[in-house]
Amino acid sequence: MLIGGLLVGFGTRMGNGCTSGHGVCGLGRLSWRSLVAVITFLGTAMITVFVTRHLLK
Amino acid sequence: MKQNLVAVIAGLLFGLGLSLSQMVDRSCVLGFLDVTGNWDATLLFVLGGAVGVTVIAFRFVLRLPKPVYEEKFYLPKQQNIDVPLVLGAAIFGIGWGLSGYCPGPAITGLILGSWNPVLFVLATIFGSLSYGYLSKRST
Numbered sequence: 461m462l463i464g465g466l467l468v469g470f471g472t473r474m475g476n477g478c479t480s481g482h483g484v485c486g487l488g489r490l491s492w493r494s495l496v497a498v499i500t501f502l503g504t505a506m507i508t509v510f511v512t513r514h515l516l517k
Numbered sequence: 518m519k520q521n522l523v524a525v526i527a528g529l530l531f532g533l534g535l536s537l538s539q540m541v542d543r544s545c546v547l548g549f550l551d552v553t554g555n556w557d558a559t560l561l562f563v564l565g566g567a568v569g570v571t572v573i574a575f576r577f578v579l580r581l582p583k584p585v586y587e588e589k590f591y592l593p594k595q596q597n598i599d600v601p602l603v604l605g606a607a608i609f610g611i612g613w614g615l616s617g618y619c620p621g622p623a624i625t626g627l628i629l630g631s632w633n634p635v636l637f638v639l640a641t642i643f644g645s646l647s648y649g650y651l652s653k654r655s656t
Contacts, residue, residue: 486593
């Protein structure tokens with residue numbers, strides 16, 4: 461939980477947005493930066509869940 | 518004053534939406550991210566529904582000369598896709614996949630009685646501050 465929070469805080473600041481910022485507001489403004497961010501974080505999040513749920517168990 | 522009232526109402530709506538849609542439930546979020554397992558597509562409709570609303574609403578809102586309770590619109594100016602954007606989003610995704618929380622739902626979940634959102638939000642603040650510290654030092 462703490463590591464997850466750290467990474468989310470760091471990543472949100474570095475990438476200038478989170479699920480709401482890029483995902484909802486950015487895509488709503490049809491921003492290319494936000495589309496790239498959304499595809500990137502959905503991708504790494506899905507890979508992380510795959511690793512933690514299926515590879516490490 | 519009216520501006521603050523609008524902010525409170527918007528916050529209430531946001532929290533209500535996140536709760537009703539189960540975004541505050543980390544097992545629901547992890548189920549959505551678990552595409553190779555027992556995939557729960559519910560949140561795809563949550564994100565899709567939210568984006569549908571903003572795509573339509575922003576068309577009208579951004580056509581106004583200025584916001585109703587503010588002097589001007591504050592919009593992101595950056596257009597280019599750079600390394601911090603992609604790397605930051607990638608790091609964010611790993612944290613999201615590890616915890617099942619992103620900032621909005623975690624803050625909404627603070628009062629639900631579990632320590633998870635509390636720990637998560639504290640760590641998020643620390644993570645954000647540490648990026649601020651590192652980027653200030655490198656320039």
